[in-house]
Amino acid sequence: MKRMITDAGADVRTISHQMMPRALTEFGLVDALDDMIDKSFANGKIACRFEHHNMEERLPQHIEIGLYRIAQELINNIIKHADAKNVEVQLVKREKHCILIVQDNGKGIDQEGKKGIGIQNINSRLHVINGELNLESDSHSGTTAIVRVDLSKPYGNESI
Amino acid sequence: MGMKAFDIVLADDHEVLIEGLSALINSEENLNVSALASNGEELVKIVKQNLPHLCIVDLDMPRMNGLEASELLLKLYPDIKILILSMHKEKSLLKRIKTLGIKGYVLKTCDKCEFVFAINQILKGKTYFADEINEPFLPEEGKENHLDDSNLKPALLSVREREVIYHLCNGLSNNQIASELHISSKTVDNHRTNIMRKLDVHNVVELVRFCIKNGLING
Numbered sequence: 001m002k003r004m005i006t007d008a009g010a011d012v013r014t015i016s017h018q019m020m021p022r023a024l025t026e027f028g029l030v031d032a033l034d035d036m037i038d039k040s041f042a043n044g045k046i047a048c049r050f051e052h053h054n055m056e057e058r059l060p061q062h063i064e065i066g067l068y069r070i071a072q073e074l075i076n077n078i079i080k081h082a083d084a085k086n087v088e089v090q091l092v093k094r095e096k097h098c099i100l101i102v103q104d105n106g107k108g109i110d111q112e113g114k115k116g117i118g119i120q121n122i123n124s125r126l127h128v129i130n131g132e133l134n135l136e137s138d139s140h141s142g143t144t145a146i147v148r149v150d151l152s153k154p155y156g157n158e159s160i
Numbered sequence: 161m162g163m164k165a166f167d168i169v170l171a172d173d174h175e176v177l178i179e180g181l182s183a184l185i186n187s188e189e190n191l192n193v194s195a196l197a198s199n200g201e202e203l204v205k206i207v208k209q210n211l212p213h214l215c216i217v218d219l220d221m222p223r224m225n226g227l228e229a230s231e232l233l234l235k236l237y238p239d240i241k242i243l244i245l246s247m248h249k250e251k252s253l254l255k256r257i258k259t260l261g262i263k264g265y266v267l268k269t270c271d272k273c274e275f276v277f278a279i280n281q282i283l284k285g286k287t288y289f290a291d292e293i294n295e296p297f298l299p300e301e302g303k304e305n306h307l308d309d310s311n312l313k314p315a316l317l318s319v320r321e322r323e324v325i326y327h328l329c330n331g332l333s334n335n336q337i338a339s340e341l342h343i344s345s346k347t348v349d350n351h352r353t354n355i356m357r358k359l360d361v362h363n364v365v366e367l368v369r370f371c372i373k374n375g376l377i378n379g
Contacts, residue, residue: 022250027255136333
């Protein structure tokens with residue numbers, strides 16, 4: 001019995017580590033995304049390139065967490081459904097916005113996919129960080145997800 | 161003779177491990193373990209009393225972790241030599257470690273030979289980072305030829321197309337750009353096709369990359 005409880009404790013710890021990787025709190029979004037992308041595509045079936053511009057300064061914590069989780073969700077969707085060979089992740093800070101682009105060359109998402117659980121998760125994250133998602137998809141060129149976060153409002157729509 | 165050349169402080173919260181490491185290091189004729197610490201705070205305290213030639217530091221320790229302790233020590237003694245010994249393989253960690261000025265990193269899975277080699281390299285004033293984590297950062301893929309004509313391409317753009325680019329790089333959708341510029345979404349689409357053709361890019365990611373590289377948008 002005691003053993004089981006210890007194991008459960010270890011599981012919870014692992015899960016919460018996955019939820020909030022150390023790199024994210026300690027080193028910031030760029031490094032955390034870099035690690036997450038490395039891990040997600042470690043089996044080498046999909047090539048992924050990550051680039052960032054103007055991201056030397058840290059973003060507010062809730063935005064870093066939100067963008068991290070959204071990127072994770074988008075990447076999981078690609079791995080599960082997109083049938084893609086190449087993925088590009090781009091993170092750019094502009095004057096008042098932070099833009100995250102996750103683009104694949106897979107088979108595109110249909111209307112059904114646009115209402116899926118993954119997208120719902122993304123939408124609830126977006127709400128918190130004052131962000132919007134712009135999904136472009138077709139069966140020839142794959143899917144481009146563009147997330148745009150307004151940095152001029154210090155706090156999101158509500159706190160969680 | 162008889163005097164060992166180098167003093168080493170070990171910091172790790174696992175007692176068995178630290179005893180083992182200590183014995184291993186002491187069996188080398190030039191190395192001497194002068195003190196053991198079981199957490200970061202203790203390490204800092206020990207080093208303040210007696211500056212060793214090298215600290216071998218575990219990352220995951222209670223009270224003050226290895227990274228925090230190293231950062232503090234490097235502030236106090238910028239020339240101090242630190243070798244990190246850990247299980248972690250994340251690239252971000254390695255980057256951070258190098259930025260801090262830590263001289264080496266070995267994984268706990270390394271063999272005795274590698275461990276001793278790392279210690280001696282650092283004592284000689286060199287660095288040592290384990291192969292497993294020391295993959296060079298990927299060079300920029302498909303590095304464009306600097307003699308290409310990409311700097312001439314922006315000259316082909318119209319004022320309107322530049323406006324569309326500005327909004328595209330700000331993450332706006334065709335519909336949003338249309339209402340921003342008071343034109344139809346179809347027109348935005350045409351501009352977009354022309355922009356991609358003129359700049360010889362094929363998607364938004366390439367467009368943003370091109371614009372940043374060529375100063376069409378600032379950061």
